Amino acid sequence: MRTHFCGLVDETLIGQTVTLCGWADVARNLGGLCFIDLRDHEGIVQIIAEPDAGEVFKVAADVGYEYCLRVTGTVRKRHAVNDKIRTGQVEVVATQIEILNRAEPLPFHAHENAGEETRLTYRYLDLRRPEMQRMMRTRIKLVQALRRWLDARGFQDIETPILTKATPEGARDFLVPARMHPGEFYALPQSPQLFKQILMVAGFDRYYQIARCFRDEALRADRQLEFTQLDMEFAWVRERDVQDAVEGMIRDVFSEVIGVQLDAEFPRMTYAEAMRRYGSDKPDLRIELEFADIADLVKSCEFKVFSDWANHADGRVVALRVPGGASLSRKQIDDYGAYAAKFGAKGLAWMKVEDAAKGREGINSPIAKFLDDAALAAVVQAAGAQGGDAIFFGAATYKTASDFMGALRLKLGKDLGLVRDGWKPLWVTDFPMFEWDEDEQRYVALHHPFTAPAVDDIADLRANAKTAVSRGYDMVLNGNEIGGGSIRIHRPDMQSAVFDLLGIGAEEAEAKFGFLLDALKYGAPPHGGIAFGIDRIAALMAGTESIRDVIAFPKTTTAQCLMTGAPSPVPDKQLAEVHIGIREKVLVDKPTV
């Protein structure tokens, strides 16, 4: 239907006849001429219809915003050159204009950024906007670059099932009633974890998949019911084999897609170090602020909150320097206190170092009076505070103090403009194997129950479960966990022991994971892998905060698709076919069949 793309018509075509298809981005009458900016996915070119062109001029005068047109005409040099666009040197004098489709007045104009609800309802118009096209194309390029990298290195792209087995472990499953098996259900996969391990047992050596995953969780601002991960698994490997390979991949892909050179070697940090220095297992290294542990300095001070936690076996007292924080208002400090409270803080002690040379006199702090001169000076020094700075203090259990001070560090970093430009990747390693769940009074797996412990000896693991370290690792970029993986358990006895430690009895393990335990019995090779969050990486690359900008048809935080209206009621007949009924109806009334 066309000979060229609108956005690529340039001086090399002057004098030639072209046929173009596109949307009327702008159409106007000016000085007796009809001007139409015709737009396609490559860009815009100016079309001119002259008054003496007869029928063509009449058609052109009738064109409205976003009409679909097919235009034939001659390319000529333009008088009023526009240097900003590739086609800015030329215009096309129309000899024929065909209106392929009209457009009603738009709910919002392609050049404006409407409210998100309107944008999602009319997603086809939203996606036409150049900014959305750019962000979506960044995602497309990312996936292409990843595939090319993996294909070139012998990774096998293998599809795993979407209709699979419910495994009530981890997040909540989406259920699909099975028509042929009344009362039974498939579940949508939370990840292809077990399938990819099975593929290693099956001899595929190197696997990847751009895999759709599903979690029926409360939607936080930036979560989707379904999301996409680059899922990878390697046979016959140790941690560094996986890490070195995928670190190279991420480096290559960032360079190829957005021209960014990441560190030649990503820094590495244990979980313990990350918590100690930044109060986070995904520290944003663009913010240079670091914690100072001051328990030793306040063990015997008179401020009970400090001294109690400083002497507590699982306590932590931490100081965080706030550069220039001496100028914070009381209201601002209170707001930070309220913010920290959301993450578990019972209170937020503070100290302004108004004049470093004056000692106690230069310090403004409600807690200063509880510290003797030596302790006060030591605390200021440990925090690295200069005149004009402030210090925030956290005192609580190690985990709680780390959590809220870590959250505060991020917020201060953003508020005070301390987030440096650029890209800060790192590896976080040596995660704890288990976390104690107070509510359930049992251990839960910090990664997942298939993660190998660092020790090979089962008795050793049992004896030291509390402090056991796993062979898990996360790749973190600018404060986002963009990838997470581990070496897996490949021995059936170790897998059974870990299930046992997690409170999954032999019978339950057999019912849920019997096929995995079986597979491990028949010569499962050592294996490990990782999964990367494609939506998040694409959003980072596209420079947007929201993963919804790099998903063609995202759902809202209320789990709806505003364009199609999903989810929606279905006729009772359809439910009967799959042997289910709606619960409320069932419980409140009689079934309506």
Place this chain on the structure above:
Amino acid sequence: MRTHFCGLVDETLIGQTVTLCGWADVARNLGGLCFIDLRDHEGIVQIIAEPDAGEVFKVAADVGYEYCLRVTGTVRKRHAVNDKIRTGQVEVVATQIEILNRAEPLPFHAHENAGEETRLTYRYLDLRRPEMQRMMRTRIKLVQALRRWLDARGFQDIETPILTKATPEGARDFLVPARMHPGEFYALPQSPQLFKQILMVAGFDRYYQIARCFRDEALRADRQLEFTQLDMEFAWVRERDVQDAVEGMIRDVFSEVIGVQLDAEFPRMTYAEAMRRYGSDKPDLRIELEFADIADLVKSCEFKVFSDWANHADGRVVALRVPGGASLSRKQIDDYGAYAAKFGAKGLAWMKVEDAAKGREGINSPIAKFLDDAALAAVVQAAGAQGGDAIFFGAATYKTASDFMGALRLKLGKDLGLVRDGWKPLWVTDFPMFEWDEDEQRYVALHHPFTAPAVDDIADLRANAKTAVSRGYDMVLNGNEIGGGSIRIHRPDMQSAVFDLLGIGAEEAEAKFGFLLDALKYGAPPHGGIAFGIDRIAALMAGTESIRDVIAFPKTTTAQCLMTGAPSPVPDKQLAEVHIGIREKVLVDKPTV
């Protein structure tokens, strides 16, 4: 963990030390030496442990089938050369053997082809077999080649949702209860049809996706609940733009993946012609048998079945030559009759031409006596039967006669060895727009309700709906519909008219497809596309009859995954969370909450 792959150790490595990982394919003691065939995804290499090697020999003697090993040793020239494998010139003398994992006695041996139930239960062992590895790798290569082709041509790989809107049209949807919206459901997509059309409205110009699709239909031998299609859509195109592009793609990919050169130009055939010559809209052109229409010759014969249908406005009388069929036994002929009956035949008339030179005397047929000499001779001639051949006859409505004679043609082709080697692609075009559904007493869409009719005029379409032809097209290969597509409706008035003709009222259309009708109002470009069945194409390329051989984790015809045990019952608590109950329980007892 390894320096080389087992299957790639060759003479260039002689004298070098290598470390290999793999499975013990065979392990045996022979003449005081331990021989182990060590296998990885690349192949097998022979490992030797010598009695004077001490610990290594003891470990080697302990190795059983499918043990996972890590072997370090020196490559040396082998005495008993094996020319059949790449590593056949060498062997590796072990200096260290590490047992990474033991294997229990296998349920079936890697070299045997066990029953399908066993194979699917222990899929990880089944997939280890070299034949399965070969077939799966063919699929992987196919998808890789398709992506490379499409990426190089500017097609945009865009993911569309898996949790989407139920549209009770076409096949049965899989339903997913929505936890956040009690009584409402998502549906899994039968295809991304509407999303890809929306993407064209959204300005993406060229789209593709290797897309998972879901149909909750009775599983025929070779259907799966979930299947994979290469889904494509083009903006600003007519039929030939799509067809020429994808024909080139299929040609390139067959050449690249399996080294097969398909026709430089695929033959084209209308639906009407395909039904007339082969009784099928996906004719297998490897079988040269063709129908002869003989209604004109038997209009006035005394065999009522023939003459009635020959004079019926919608009747068909068709003859099919069976080369060498004169030697068919009565039993065989009866069996073909029973076979045809499955496809709607009320009876199967037959004629053996035992001696062509003898006229009526040379013919053996229960119906010969009803035909006069001229008619008899004309029928034999029309069918093209020679001495030694037989003729089968079908007489019924046009559709029924075509259906069962078409099925018979395929069966005869296979039974009589008339299926020639090679690859016979073709395009089938000009499908009817609508089919009359006798049960529902309404038109149904032969492709789908978004397929454009060949006429642009709505009044014309309404007046001639019965004979209207669509802009749909199928790509057929060796009797399989491997791709199907169409130019879509892009005008909202035409889309509404087609919904109306299909008995979908304005209100229902708005409820189900309102977002499509809206999208068409805002300048939808002319567009069209196609979808290819990846599972089927991969199976054809791999030379297997069953798509299950090219799916890593397929389901059985009873819709189960024998390995994981999906589907399965789930705790009632989980059902309550998504507001549903099991129907039978609900109706029979009280709900068990």
